[in-house]
Amino acid sequence: MDPYAPADFLLSVESLTVSFDGFKAVNDLSFYVDENEIRVIIGPNGAGKTTVLDLICGRTRPTEGSIRFRGQELTGMREHEIVHAGIGRKFQNPSIYEDLTVFENLELSFPRGRNVFGALFFRRDAEVRDRVEEIAEMIFLKDHLNTEAAILSHGQKQWLEIGMLLIQSPKLLMLDEPVAGMSIAERRKTAELLNTIIRNQSVIVIEHDMKFVEDIAHRVTVLHQGRVLSEGSMERVKNDPKVVEVYLGH
Amino acid sequence: MTSETFLFKQREWVALAILAALILLVLPATVDIFRLNLVGKYLTYAFVALGLVLCWGLGGILSLGQGIFFGLGGYCMAMFLKLEASTPEATKIQSTPGIPDFMDWNQVTELPFWWQPFHSFGFTLIAIVAVPTAFAYVIGAAMFKRRVGGVYFAIITQAVAAILTILIIGQQGYTGGVNGITDLRTLLGWDIRTDDAKFVLYFVNAVLLIGCLVLAQFVRVSKFGRLLVAMRDREDRVRFSGYDVSNFKIFVFCLAAAFSAVGGAMFTLQVGFMSPSFVGIVPSIEMVIFCAVGGRLSLFGAVYGALLVNFAKTSFSESFPELWLFAMGGLFIAVVMAFPFGLAGVIREHVEPALLKFTRSVALLRPGAAAAPSSSK
């Protein structure tokens, strides 16, 4: 029935390597993400975390290796095609359209009218309105629909960008430091949000806040110098001597 | 009632009405045919400025080569008119009758194959829009697919404008060289040099301009328009929201080229010739200043900008030719440093609030109306 065998992973990254003029930012990296899983990637600065997300979403081209998503090879596909395949990406700094309102931000991300003529003749109908309101409620911005995005708080901007991904109903969400700049209360709400999301989709999160990681992670992958150092539950990873070495050793 | 209305908001309907009244009624009724013809010439530049509002103002794509498309559109029209003026009877003193005079002067003895289709008016009309648009597509596809933008794009378009000018001037046997294609007389037998014809052409031009303005407004208020702004500010976010950014850029660049081409063709009809001096680097960058002076985000501003700068240019160059370059240079610097949103910005920030204040105070003076505004305090 499914286009891919059920035993397959949602995302399988295999022997992925990228080199920038000889420097291997990601080196022979392999990891696998299940359906409905929250995976957190941690690691010291320069470990290649953001580069991994860049590689998956097509922003950077790998030198070697393969990325398979629901049975589809992503390497070589263009960015928007990867989005159409069902992968959403949030950037490290909130990347939203500051001049537009929250409603318009979400509307622009609504997955209809994505080609030139579709956009020219796009109409704001009931379906769009309902969906935008539904998402706005999920991301705690229902009362701010007509607010200009520029004046939202930093945390609200982070939520808005997550909402802009959710409205596309991706199968995999990749969030680069989603709680950076959030208050404690906002972090808790974000953790709740992520736990609601995974009823239908998987999430890869890059995060430094260990408390937050413990709240959400099903499994944790530790990267170091472009390789997987350790992988498993938070408990296991925390007690892995290699991880302790990297984080505390020097 | 919501503030959303069809295509234009309320205040924009007012602006459209004022503009239409000005160019369709007031100007034709008040100025003589010589000046009206000049206004018509200025308005052909407004087509280019409209395209630049979409392309540069909204989309952030600065083309310094709009003269290419203005010129190509103009040349297509000029080639048709020239062929019509070069009947074997009219050119029987030439060594090869039936070909344009400049070809004869340059010892060309046969009409080049790519001139042949311009005997047909239908083909010419299509070519006026299709040739520049196709050219824009080639440039746009090559640049935008490879993510070339910003300053690089600006300079490459400028280089293409330079190349085209040198080519036109160098190949004078086929293009009329530096003088361009001159001595155009009739359009389908109708003499375009008479005052009556100029009057009619002025209206054709004005109506076409308003048509293009409405079309541009349609693009601006559609989701396409919002995407252009989004791409200007956050290109990556748009790309990772599932849009093929390059296609949008190519489309808007082609649309701007098509507008410019219509302007160019109307220029040829109203002025009676076309030459490389409307193609190259200098005219192309001047066209940007028309748009900048009017306000790079305002379609109406683009039209007024084209009118004002050209009016200033004409009056300056008549009385103080040496001052014109100073004025033009100063205009470039001033509009960038002090008024980045041009006339439209000044009106929005200063004139409109002042007007609002004025109407409020008038309302306050009226007995009985005083209660409503004071309650807001």
Add this chain to the structure above:
Amino acid sequence: MIGDYTFGEFTSILAMQGFAGLSLFSVFVLMALGLAIIFGQMGVINMAHGEFMILGAYVTYLCSHLATEYVPVLFPVYFFAAMTLAFCASFGLGVLVEWGLIRHLYRRPLDTLLATWGLSLILQQVYRSVFGAREVGVTLPDWMMGSVALTDMIEIPINGLFVMGLTVLIAFAVYLMMARSTFGKQVRAVLQNRVMAGAVGIDTKRVDRMTFGLGCGIAGIAGSAFTMIGSTGPTAGQLYIVDTFLVVVFGGAGSLIGTIASAFTISQAQSAMEFFMSGSMAKVLTLLTVVGILMLRPQGLFTLNIRR
């Protein structure tokens, strides 16, 4: 056989045209060096760069005029003084322009493009008002006239050799300065991380101003060299700005070697083709090739593959 020429004649023609192209090459390199330094540092194109070059040319013309009129004794060596003065004049104007105009427009590269175009129009009119619309030329001292005969068919003009040597010297000096001197290190520090450079005590504003001035100053020297290959007029600089920018982009912005290599390629190609077709067609073909290559490889010929 190529065309009507024998092989020997053909190589001689190529060699002659090649040496003739050296002067053009020198002007290109000096112009492009200045433009590349400014573009690399600030990401803006100085559209008035050609006018800074012409300023240098006019200064050289003035020196030549003054030397012949008043101090004929110094005439043989006036050119060295002229070059220094040309550098100073363009450097000074550059610093002034950075202070009054450019520094307000960082982060708005397209607007800088328009503003500097406005500046170029004003400068052109200033030149026209001061020096007149007619083109002027300089008188070269005797030792720079004439040519060296390599074979009986190949002759090299001495002034071309002189300019060539000068260019090599300046390019080398610029390279040394950027690679070794404290100023060069500061420039590169600001380029790579402006905030951090400021935090460690580098006066980033001063660095910007000096860099802009330096770029303009080198354009001034280019102007001195320019007087040997063309006559100086108010709008002569405008003709070079697009070519020069193409040189910079073609070589890959940020690469000094690339700039020099691409200046060499473009000037030589143009010069060689000029012998076989009209000058305008040679230029069209050269520019078209460059634009075509840039469309295929927009990052230029000599750029590193770095993470965005």
